[in-house]
Amino acid sequence: MPLTLGERLYSQPPLPYDYGALAPVISEEQLKTHYDKHHAAYVKGANDILLKLDKARREDAEIDMKAICKEFNFNYGGLTLHQLFWPIMAPPGTGGGKPGGKIADYIEKDFGTFERFKKEFIQVAMSCEGSGWASLNYCGATDGVQINQVEKHNVNVPAQQKFLLLLDVWEHAYYIDYKNERAKFVNGWWDLVNWDEVERRLP
Numbered sequence: 001m002p003l004t005l006g007e008r009l010y011s012q013p014p015l016p017y018d019y020g021a022l023a024p025v026i027s028e029e030q031l032k033t034h035y036d037k038h039h040a041a042y043v044k045g046a047n048d049i050l051l052k053l054d055k056a057r058r059e060d061a062e063i064d065m066k067a068i069c070k071e072f073n074f075n076y077g078g079l080t081l082h083q084l085f086w087p088i089m090a091p092p093g094t095g096g097g098k099p100g101g102k103i104a105d106y107i108e109k110d111f112g113t114f115e116r117f118k119k120e121f122i123q124v125a126m127s128c129e130g131s132g133w134a135s136l137n138y139c140g141a142t143d144g145v146q147i148n149q150v151e152k153h154n155v156n157v158p159a160q161q162k163f164l165l166l167l168d169v170w171e172h173a174y175y176i177d178y179k180n181e182r183a184k185f186v187n188g189w190w191d192l193v194n195w196d197e198v199e200r201r202l203p
C-alpha cells in the first residue's frame, strides 16, 4: 500500500544540540523561539498547502495555482534553509575558529584567504534588506565555492548549487538577543560555525 499523504508530510528534524547549547552567542530563549515558533511555522505552512491541494483535487475544486506556488515556495524554502542551518552550528568551543582540510582549500582557491572570505560573507549578511540569508555554496560547474544572498526564503536561490554554510539574518534570528544590532550577531556567530559539517557537505 502506498503511503497516504498524511504519512508523507514534512517533519521538523530535532535540533542537534540543546536549546541553551549555543549561548552566549544565541541564547536559549532566542533559539527556542526560532526553532519552535518560526521554523515550525514553515513546516506547518508547507504541509497545510499540500493538504489544501489534496482536498481541492479530490473535490475537483478551483484553486489559484500561482498564489499556491508562491506560498509553497516561501514555506518550503523556510523549512529547507532552517534544516540546513542548525547543523552547521555547534556550541562555542566546539565550533568556531578557522576551517581546515578540504573546505579550507576550496575557500583559499576562490577567495585567496579565509579573512577575505569572511569579510565578503559579513558584507552579504549585513546588506540583506529586510529578511534574508547569507550563504556559501558549492558550484559543480566551476568546482568552486561562491557566496550568495538569499532574499526572504526563496528568491535568488541558485538552482544547481549546494548550500554549504548559511547564516539567517531575519530579525527573528537575533532580535531577542541583539535587538537592532545585527552586526554584533553576525560577528559573534563565527564562534559557532561547525566547519566539520560544512566540509561534509562538499561533494
Ligand code: MN
Pocket (backbone or CB within 6 Å): 034, 038, 039, 082, 168, 170, 172, 173
Ligand atoms: Mn529563521
